[in-house]
Amino acid sequence: MYYVSKVSPFFFTLALIDLLASLFYKPLDSKLAWTIAVFGFIAHTIMSAMYQIVPNSQGKALKFSYLSYLVFLFSFICSLLFYIGWTLYASYLYALTSLVFSLHILFSIRNWQPITVKFLGLGTLYFFTSSIFLVLSEMGYIPLALAIHTNTLGFMLNVVMGTQLAWIPMLYMEPLNVKHAKRLFYMNLIALPPFLFTFYAMNYQLISLVSFLPVSLVAYFLWTLYTLFSERRMPKEIPLVVRYFLLAMVFLPFGMLTGILMASKNLVSFLVNVHVDLLVYGFTSITVMGGLAHLLPRIVYGWKQSEGINASIKDFVDERLVKRVFPFVPMSVFWMALCDAMGGVFSYFSSLPYLLLWLLFFSATFLKGKIFT
Numbered sequence: 001m002y003y004v005s006k007v008s009p010f011f012f013t014l015a016l017i018d019l020l021a022s023l024f025y026k027p028l029d030s031k032l033a034w035t036i037a038v039f040g041f042i043a044h045t046i047m048s049a050m051y052q053i054v055p056n057s058q059g060k061a062l063k064f065s066y067l068s069y070l071v072f073l074f075s076f077i078c079s080l081l082f083y084i085g086w087t088l089y090a091s092y093l094y095a096l097t098s099l100v101f102s103l104h105i106l107f108s109i110r111n112w113q114p115i116t117v118k119f120l121g122l123g124t125l126y127f128f129t130s131s132i133f134l135v136l137s138e139m140g141y142i143p144l145a146l147a148i149h150t151n152t153l154g155f156m157l158n159v160v161m162g163t164q165l166a167w168i169p170m171l172y173m174e175p176l177n178v179k180h181a182k183r184l185f186y187m188n189l190i191a192l193p194p195f196l197f198t199f200y201a202m203n204y205q206l207i208s209l210v211s212f213l214p215v216s217l218v219a220y221f222l223w224t225l226y227t228l229f230s231e232r233r234m235p236k237e238i239p240l241v242v243r244y245f246l247l248a249m250v251f252l253p254f255g256m257l258t259g260i261l262m263a264s265k266n267l268v269s270f271l272v273n274v275h276v277d278l279l280v281y282g283f284t285s286i287t288v289m290g291g292l293a294h295l296l297p298r299i300v301y302g303w304k305q306s307e308g309i310n311a312s313i314k315d316f317v318d319e320r321l322v323k324r325v326f327p328f329v330p331m332s333v334f335w336m337a338l339c340d341a342m343g344g345v346f347s348y349f350s351s352l353p354y355l356l357l358w359l360l361f362f363s364a365t366f367l368k369g370k371i372f373t
Contacts, residue, residue, distance in 0.1 A: 009300065251286065
């Protein structure tokens, strides 16, 4: 790696604390749990990755690198405010944080030609927009659902599509199909704004009707990845990060179809928790696991190398434990969704297997990597 972001491990750590906090609040205050999961766990994970990916895509360090530590400090305070339920005050600081982060990232990009950079740049704009929507939702002007979906579909999905279109071909030493990637990007520009606008009115029938736009976008993204594998024989040993990415993809269409069903049949109160489980704790979280297992040990390796410590990347991740966790992750998500669908006392036990697996994953990556020692 040309550039090693020393702030990224701090963001990753904060994101995992956000995840644990959201699981704690899940059976107690679902709105607060969703807020922490989306604007904490998801956002902080992606911010961490972008502080590593963007400078390497540009071949040079970010300008004014101290701003990344200021953004982390603001983010840490935001999370603390979310944890104690001061979401209005947190939203004000969150908007400032996203502004500083977005300007820092966007003004550090000089080469906009790579399609991955285009996805990252667009995602950054959605991130700032979602922070403004969060403030407005806390003030009662717009629904929280608009802010959440702007963050997940706009920020998170753009970054996931952009990075995976680059990472997966790279891991398989295959060229990126630029034509498909560009087509996906322009579909993205057309599909997301009208769908997000439907959440302003919160007309569930309209949301259901217009949902064909993001569904078509995701379908084309999945087909683009499929063409990569269909054009060559699958290896016996699929890289671990790719296995996590592919597993996460299973939850994406099911989560979206659950959202369409609950909107069209007015089953929101019954299915909304299942919808969140499949997309946030399923698709997004498993994608994060794959990204962490790949990116974090490389960051720590580059960090240690810069300090004159000779080691191997494998010294900073317990791949054996990460592989053992893998088959149990989907079972824990399905258990979570089943318990949340039944509701009542079951919701208090829905997160226990999932939490255990994340603690094991934390041991295999963060503790094995000895990041802060």
